[in-house]
Amino acid sequence: MTTVNEHLWDFPHPMTLKVMGAKDSPVQDVVVAVLTEHLPSFDPTDTITLTPSSKGTYVSVNARVVMDSADQVRAIYAALNDSPHVKVVF
Template sequence: MSPVNESLFEFPCDFPIKVMGKAHPEFAETIVTVVRQFDASFDATRVETRPSSGGNYIGLTVTVRAHSREQLDDIYRALTGHPMVKVVL
């Protein structure tokens, strides 16, 4: 019997990741650097930025080209463990 593929995604695929943190001038650049550890060809123009209504927080939607579930898991772990990041969805 072959192992069951539990992924609902077909790889490679474009996968949006939402990242929120305190507003900081280098937040977006820092997040791009983290993502590039797992995807060296990540295009920084694929980052959408939304400041919070009060301007204290910033939300980013980072669309990565995912090649495996493991790659996505690694990106999520790196982002959630970063001190500038409050939430990753």
């Protein structure tokens, strides 16, 4: 298990979330909904990119965001991991 060194984070904290899901799932919609709920200033039009897997089975939704607190980071990761459409969050 990887240890997250939250004590090293400074806020606001810019980061790129990478969320993987099946190509034919609504994973992008899930990411947009979660980030919109937890980040009031989130604008998906210029912060999200999609990258298909090498075999085309999965898609990576990459979102550039700025987190305001460790609690916000935890809440977003928990909400994304709770979705059945999300395979993994980096």
